[in-house]
Amino acid sequence: MSSAAVGENRAGIGTIITYALLFIGALLSLFPFYWMFVSSLKQIGDIFTYPPILFTMKLSLDNFRQLFAEYDFMRNVFNSGVVSVGFTAISMFICTLAGFGFGKYKFPGKDFLFYFLLATMMIPIETTVIPLYMIMIKFGWLNTYPALMAPGLAYGFGVFWIKQYVENVPDDLLDAARIDGCTEFMIYYRIILPVIRPALAALAIFLFMRTWNDFLWPLIVIRTEEMYTIPLALSSFLGLLRIPYDLIMAGSALATAPLIIVFLLLQRQFISGILAGTVKG
Amino acid sequence: MNPQVATAPRRQKGIGRLWREVKKNRSPYLFIAPFFTAFLVFMLYPVLYSFYLSFHRFKRPGVIPYIGIRNYQILLQDPVFWESLKNTVVIGLGYVPIMLFLGLVVAVLLNSQYLKFRTGFRIAYFLPYITSLVVVSLVFSLIYDRNYGILNWALSWVGLGPINWLSDARFAKLSIIILMIWRWTGYNMVLMLAGLQSIPNTLYEAAVIDGASPMQSFFRVTVPMMRPVILFCSVLSTIGTFKMFTEPYILTGGGPVNSSTTVVLYLYQVGFDYLRFGYASTIAYVIFVIVLVLSIIQVKYFGNNDEERA
Numbered sequence: 001m002s003s004a005a006v007g008e009n010r011a012g013i014g015t016i017i018t019y020a021l022l023f024i025g026a027l028l029s030l031f032p033f034y035w036m037f038v039s040s041l042k043q044i045g046d047i048f049t050y051p052p053i054l055f056t057m058k059l060s061l062d063n064f065r066q067l068f069a070e071y072d073f074m075r076n077v078f079n080s081g082v083v084s085v086g087f088t089a090i091s092m093f094i095c096t097l098a099g100f101g102f103g104k105y106k107f108p109g110k111d112f113l114f115y116f117l118l119a120t121m122m123i124p125i126e127t128t129v130i131p132l133y134m135i136m137i138k139f140g141w142l143n144t145y146p147a148l149m150a151p152g153l154a155y156g157f158g159v160f161w162i163k164q165y166v167e168n169v170p171d172d173l174l175d176a177a178r179i180d181g182c183t184e185f186m187i188y189y190r191i192i193l194p195v196i197r198p199a200l201a202a203l204a205i206f207l208f209m210r211t212w213n214d215f216l217w218p219l220i221v222i223r224t225e226e227m228y229t230i231p232l233a234l235s236s237f238l239g240l241l242r243i244p245y246d247l248i249m250a251g252s253a254l255a256t257a258p259l260i261i262v263f264l265l266l267q268r269q270f271i272s273g274i275l276a277g278t279v280k281g
Numbered sequence: 282m283n284p285q286v287a288t289a290p291r292r293q294k295g296i297g298r299l300w301r302e303v304k305k306n307r308s309p310y311l312f313i314a315p316f317f318t319a320f321l322v323f324m325l326y327p328v329l330y331s332f333y334l335s336f337h338r339f340k341r342p343g344v345i346p347y348i349g350i351r352n353y354q355i356l357l358q359d360p361v362f363w364e365s366l367k368n369t370v371v372i373g374l375g376y377v378p379i380m381l382f383l384g385l386v387v388a389v390l391l392n393s394q395y396l397k398f399r400t401g402f403r404i405a406y407f408l409p410y411i412t413s414l415v416v417v418s419l420v421f422s423l424i425y426d427r428n429y430g431i432l433n434w435a436l437s438w439v440g441l442g443p444i445n446w447l448s449d450a451r452f453a454k455l456s457i458i459i460l461m462i463w464r465w466t467g468y469n470m471v472l473m474l475a476g477l478q479s480i481p482n483t484l485y486e487a488a489v490i491d492g493a494s495p496m497q498s499f500f501r502v503t504v505p506m507m508r509p510v511i512l513f514c515s516v517l518s519t520i521g522t523f524k525m526f527t528e529p530y531i532l533t534g535g536g537p538v539n540s541s542t543t544v545v546l547y548l549y550q551v552g553f554d555y556l557r558f559g560y561a562s563t564i565a566y567v568i569f570v571i572v573l574v575l576s577i578i579q580v581k582y583f584g585n586n587d588e589e590r591a
Contacts, residue, residue, distance in 0.1 A: 025383075052434050094316050105312075124520075130552050213415070216545075216549070255413055259411045
């Protein structure tokens with residue numbers, strides 16, 4: 001049957017083209033990562049040569065050593081870690097509590113408050129930085145960890161996201177716990193949190209990633225080098241007379257590696273957390 | 282069922298009744314209190330105060346004279362603001378259509394059940410999105426380097442360049458556009474993949490029976506069926522474009538001569554380089570209104586995006 005053969009043949013070519021296109025795209029997508037990791041292991045002279053050195057065995061960890069020895073990069077990593085973990089923990093607590101409140105209770109003003117919260121999810125933080133900055137001055141929080149963490153707590157997205165999961169928890173489960181003498185807070189802690197754990201993972205990843213990568217707000221409220229987060233420290237290298245791209249790439253690699261590892265380990269939660277984040281925009 | 286839910290007789294009046302309601306419902310109120318405290322201080326107050334500031338000149342704390350709509354008048358005649366708005370729109374128009382097209386094509390290719398290495402491809406395409414924008418911009422500034430950058434080296438193979446990507450006014454915006462396409466294609470691909478899975482297979486089967494080629498079924502079935510998702514993605518990306526800051530800040534600093542300044546970058550410069558808080562708030566409000574209008578379009582036409590969630 002010649003027509004079937006043609007069809008098969010066409011499918012074969014189609015498959016090859018599909019793989020070829022996807023492969024080229026993936027290569028372009030991954031190349032900057034390769035370039036970053038390789039450059040982080042090169043000497044500055046090997047980064048700035050023409051033609052560029054695509055492959056080399058002349059690699060060393062010197063840049064990382066120098067980054068930690070001369071620039072106290074550990075301090076920046078520590079700052080980013082404290083702020084991201086701290087913010088994620090506090091924000092998770094606040095969001096799950098409020099999400100439980102909205103998801104499982106009826107109370108006067110509930111609808112109004114919830115729609116209000118939804119409406120403000122559209123407000124871009126970029127447009128409130130001036131008053132937020134003035135608040136930080138008033139609180140005496142400039143150049144502190146609280147300044148980096150506090151404004152992000154006001155985002156309704158996490159509450160919205162948790163509420164949807166809490167609503168699906170059967171009421172019978174809560175009633176049974178009440179009959180057994182659980183307080184409302186114990187219900188939150190003992191029943192709600194364990195039941196919605198998959199949602200928590202996704203939200204935590206989303207919040208952590210956002211804080212870890214945050215740049216505009218830290219740039220505004222952080223003043224001294226010892227308070228710099230990783231993105232601030234990296235961008236501050238651009239102000240030097242001779243820009244140390246070798247160290248910048250080493251720092252970039254360090255900033256990126258943890259996210260890549262978490263992403264590879266928790267790919268599904270990661271993507272669902274990020275898809276959920278689109279509601280916020 | 283729920284003891285908190287049972288509504289009390291609604292006979293009592295005024296404050297007394299309100300207070301009893303609050304006491305009776307104290308659990309949910311306590312649960313939402315921490316959030317709304319943060320919300321009042323770090324969201325509601327800033328939004329209102331920003332509006333107030335936009336009608337004032339901020340001299341120093343406590344000295345903030347009212348100047349009416351003066352700031353808005355200045356804004357209308359501020360060439361740098363208009364330039365930044367134009368740049369933002371040009372960058373948006375430059376990357377959004379290409380990114381959406383690439384995202385859709387990759388999603389369609391990845392959607393095939395028989396494809397191998399799907400997870401691997403998905404990871405490869407999605408990775409740019411999880412990386413910090415500062416890191417992305419720094420790596421790209423290395424790639425864009427005029428003398429040693431790998432991009433100019435690659436272009437020299439086809440006889441182009443060398444191009445002064447970051448300090449030539451003709452190319453500064455293009456360099457940001459390329460970065461945006463690179464970073465956001467995978468993200469949109471994931472959104473579109475979710476949309477593709479809701480297209481019934483029978484449509485494709487019918488197309489095949491009618492003798493449609495893969496190309497034809499892409500343009501006649503996939504694209505029309507995906508229109509809502511494509512629109513959703515385009516509104517989302519447009520909103521994102523109006524918030525763009527880090528890319529121009531790191532790559533070009535908005536230069537040369539403001540050719541790549543975006544609205545948020547300009548807001549930052551006015552606010553924190555020149556310390557003109559009143560005028561910066563005016564710029565903030567204009568951005569705010571633009572984003573608000575786009576968001577309303579999004580909510581109006583796409584609901585709250587339930588079908589997109591994995």
